[in-house]
Amino acid sequence: MKNKTVAAWLAFLGGPLGLHCFYLRGFSSLLGWLLPIPTALGLYGLERVRLYGTDDGLSWALLPLLGFTIAGCALTAIVYGLMTPEKWNARYNAGRTGDAAAGNTSWLTIGAVVLALFFGSTILMASIAFSFQRYFEHEIEAGRKMSQ
Template identity: 65%
Template sequence: MKSKTLAAWLAFLGGPLGLHRFYLHGFRDLIGWLLPLPTLLGFYGIARLQAYGQDDLWSWILIPLLGLTIAGCSLAAIVYGLMTRERWNACFNHAAAQDHAAGATSWSTIAAIVASLMVGTGVLMATLAFSFQHYFEYQVEEGRRISQ
């Protein structure tokens, strides 16, 4: 039986590595294997930012990949946590009855939803602010270059 609470926590804490996908769909899940790619590229962007400074073009292209992956996995945790018991068991526990306890919502499920909402929203807003700031700085720099 697949636990809704465990899936929500895995999506929140290990989502960028695809842990929730492997838990729910097995190791043959392609999305689970692809999720670490933007995560690692985002961490590489952070390393480039530390090495080359804020003017590095590749760092401000790669860092939002990490933020969007974390925000997307937080959204997945919220969706899993808010599923009804009947829908959860129909999607992930095919052999179980619709009212099986694996799809039940507990206080730890609510905690996963709240944590995902807070962290996911914060990361998404920071990612958007970082991306827009660097995009507009790049546009101003290109405008200056064209005018000279």
């Protein structure tokens, strides 16, 4: 039986590592194996920001990958948490009745949804703002070089 609350928390906390994919689909999940790649690239971008500052071009190209991966996994946690018990059990607990306990929503599920909404939206907005700021600063600098 795949528990909806466990899946929502795994998507929120361990989503960028693909933990929720492995929990729901096993180790044959392609998405579970692919999710750590943009996470690692984003962490490398974060390390480049720490070492070289925010003016490093590669860092502002890589860093949003981490933010978008975290935001996408937070959205997945929200979708899991808000799924009806009947739909959850039909999809992940085949052969069980629609009202099986594993698909029920508890306060822990709601907590995962609330935290995923808060942190996911915050990280998404920060990633978009950082990306656009660095992009436009780069374009303004290129325009200044062309005008000289």
